[in-house]
Amino acid sequence: MKRLNSQLQQDGAPLELILLIRTLLAGCKEISFRVSQGALAGVLGSTLSENVQGETQKKLDVISNQILKDILKESGYVKAISSEEEDDVVPCHPEGNYLVSFDPLDGSSNTEINSLIGTIFSIAHAPQWMAPNDPAAFLQPGSQMVAAGYVLYGPSTMLAMTTGKGTHIYTLDKTHGGFLLTHPNVQVPEQTAEFSINASNQRHWEAPMQQYVNDLLAGEEGPMGKNYNMRWVAAMVGDVHRLLCRGGIFMYPYDKRDPTKAGKLRLLYEANPMAFLIEQAGGSASTGAGRIMEVMPEEIHQRVPVILGSKDEVEACLSYYD
Ligand code: AHG
Ligand code: MN
Ligand code: MN
Ligand code: MN
Numbered sequence: 563m564k565r566l567n568s569q570l571q572q573d574g575a576p577l578e579l580i581l582l583i584r585t586l587l588a589g590c591k592e593i594s595f596r597v598s599q600g601a602l603a604g605v606l607g608s609t610l611s612e613n614v615q616g617e618t619q620k621k622l623d624v625i626s627n628q629i630l631k632d633i634l635k636e637s638g639y640v641k642a643i644s645s646e647e648e649d650d651v652v653p654c655h656p657e658g659n660y661l662v663s664f665d666p667l668d669g670s671s672n673t674e675i676n677s678l679i680g681t682i683f684s685i686a687h688a689p690q691w692m693a694p695n696d697p698a699a700f701l702q703p704g705s706q707m708v709a710a711g712y713v714l715y716g717p718s719t720m721l722a723m724t725t726g727k728g729t730h731i732y733t734l735d736k737t738h739g740g741f742l743l744t745h746p747n748v749q750v751p752e753q754t755a756e757f758s759i760n761a762s763n764q765r766h767w768e769a770p771m772q773q774y775v776n777d778l779l780a781g782e783e784g785p786m787g788k789n790y791n792m793r794w795v796a797a798m799v800g801d802v803h804r805l806l807c808r809g810g811i812f813m814y815p816y817d818k819r820d821p822t823k824a825g826k827l828r829l830l831y832e833a834n835p836m837a838f839l840i841e842q843a844g845g846s847a848s849t850g851a852g853r854i855m856e857v858m859p860e861e862i863h864q865r866v867p868v869i870l871g872s873k874d875e876v877e878a879c880l881s882y883y884d
Pocket of ligand 2: 581617646
């Protein structure tokens, strides 16, 4: 079975990028081990501190963030990082050529129930002009990413990654510690009958999303003319993994309770990397107003509405916004 390294070479990734990716994944393997220890590692429950976004941090969020921060700072390849769990950009190495953004632990509330969680990351070039602690360099549209992916800590540890030459899924072979290519060039089916949304927020959505979901729920008798199934992992990483495996539509729309009309998910740490993976697998990713990867970020912790997955279904959803 093909190893990660040879797939990255085949896709034309430069050596330094390959080394950076391998470094990042070494950190993820450590997170995978910590996660598998569960309560035995004393990692369950909340700390008293809150992160910049006002959520109480789970201890495993903090540990995962620290692991990735330490390993990337040491590597020499990275000029700066931005993380869901850091208030500000973290300067790394003045000569580093890359910027890394990550959600160290996505779906962290699932740690309490031994359910799916993962790490989401993206990599971009560090502009020459930037000072290592300058957040402005991170304010590039997602279309500038050179690589993105996630590591899913499930029954097996899996990596989904793209360097812009398709989306490939690998499985961690714990016997030798390497990622093996188990699902080359995955394709999200264009059509689906499966949707994914936190329906408890329905009354807070905008009218188009309310109407679309009502029509999905109407099934065969409604305008869609078919019955849909619904799934919600409560970890975007788990929901997107399912989409890459068998298609579907995932939505986290904006909520009227939020005057900034942003939604919940973070552009740099969640929406952009997932949009890159989904697009490279033949799917679509939109905010409802345009392509996620074309949004020009105004600040590193910016949030955006997310609608992504099977092409035809995303198009059907967007038609309600026209
Ligand atoms: P995080 O654990 O990194 O803060 O992200 C959680 C996000 C995302 O993964 C998931 O899709 C969503 O929150 C779940 O939201 P609900 O609480 O509305 O289910
Ligand atoms: Mn969080
Ligand atoms: Mn997250
Ligand atoms: Mn997180």
